[in-house]
Amino acid sequence: MGSGGATNQIVDAEESVISVFDTHGLWLWSVWYGLLWLAVVPFGCLVIYTFLKVRPATSREESTWLNGAVLASFIVLMVTSFLAALLYVRAQPDRQWWSYVLAIAVHFTCWTFLGSGVFFASLQALAAGPRVGLRRLSALLAVVGVSLFHYATLYATDTFRTRP
16 A cells, blocks of 8 residues: 555545544543643632742642642643644645644644743742742743643634634
8 A cells, every 4th residue: 555545545534533523522622622721720729829828937838639630731732732733734725745744743842841941930929948939930920821822722622623
């Protein structure tokens, strides 16, 4: 089988997945949006925790459950933003194979720089020991970064859902 056959199989598989979302989309999109919004909840808790719970006297304490929740949501954000980038390319009428490569490259670059900033800012905000002001600033910076990823994912999803 030549490369044309493999390409046709990929296109057929892609079309079948898209048709599932188009025909049975209500519950699938509900799960998708629920996952997107649940992924940002731990970062909201991070800001609340650092502003309400962390005081100079308690700055040496950390929240283990929040560490785990932020890490899990960070992974969910990486996966969902990757899938949203692919959905965005799929929604473009003039897409080519290199459009997918470009989307993956942009995704990787964004997560390398902004994603690592979000990750280290959230670690700094949750770490025991740093000054209270630094922990709060780190929490705010992590939320700003996550908000950018979240907005981009929602925009890509909307672009896919409103495609012609």
